[in-house]
Amino acid sequence: MVDGVKFSSAAEAKFYKGLKLQQAAGDVVEIELQPKFVLQEGFKKNGKTYLPIKYVADFKVTRKSGKVEIYDVKGMRLPAYIIKQKLFEYRYPDLTIKEV
Numbered sequence: 001m002v003d004g005v006k007f008s009s010a011a012e013a014k015f016y017k018g019l020k021l022q023q024a025a026g027d028v029v030e031i032e033l034q035p036k037f038v039l040q041e042g043f044k045k046n047g048k049t050y051l052p053i054k055y056v057a058d059f060k061v062t063r064k065s066g067k068v069e070i071y072d073v074k075g076m077r078l079p080a081y082i083i084k085q086k087l088f089e090y091r092y093p094d095l096t097i098k099e100v
Contacts, residue, residue, distance in 0.1 A: 002016055002017060002020075003016075005033065009073065011073050011100075012058055012073040015058075015059070015071065016031070016033075019059065019061060026064060028063060029062045029063065029064055030060075030061070030062040031059060031060075031061055032060040032061075032062075033058075033059060034056055034057070035057050035060035035070070036055070036056050037055045037056075037057065037088060038091075039052075039088060039091055040053040040087065053084070055085075055087070055088050057070045057071065057072050057097065058071055058073050059071040059073075070098065071097075071098050071099075071100055072097050072098070072099050072100070073099075073100045074099045074100065
């Protein structure tokens with residue numbers, strides 16, 4: 001628990017603390033927790049509704065320079081994540097997931 005936020009791992013909390021230090025130093029302008037990205041819109045087919053496919057990153061960080069960085073604190077790269085990462089990289093060509 002950091003700043004009233006419960007993180008899913010100690011590694012994620014530690015990374016957040018580092019980002020907060022960078023923010024205090026002026027290098028980071030904004031830290032967004034658990035940003036959601038649509039990888040494929042939902043749709044209907046043959047009377048069935050398919051929900052959108054979303055990727056939830058751990059952090060979206062905006063630097064002083066204006067550069068936006070997406071971070072995922074990973075212990076293990078599971079198959080679902082690997083597929084979502086590929087879809088993300090295709091759908092959002094100006095962003096890249098940085099694994100920590």
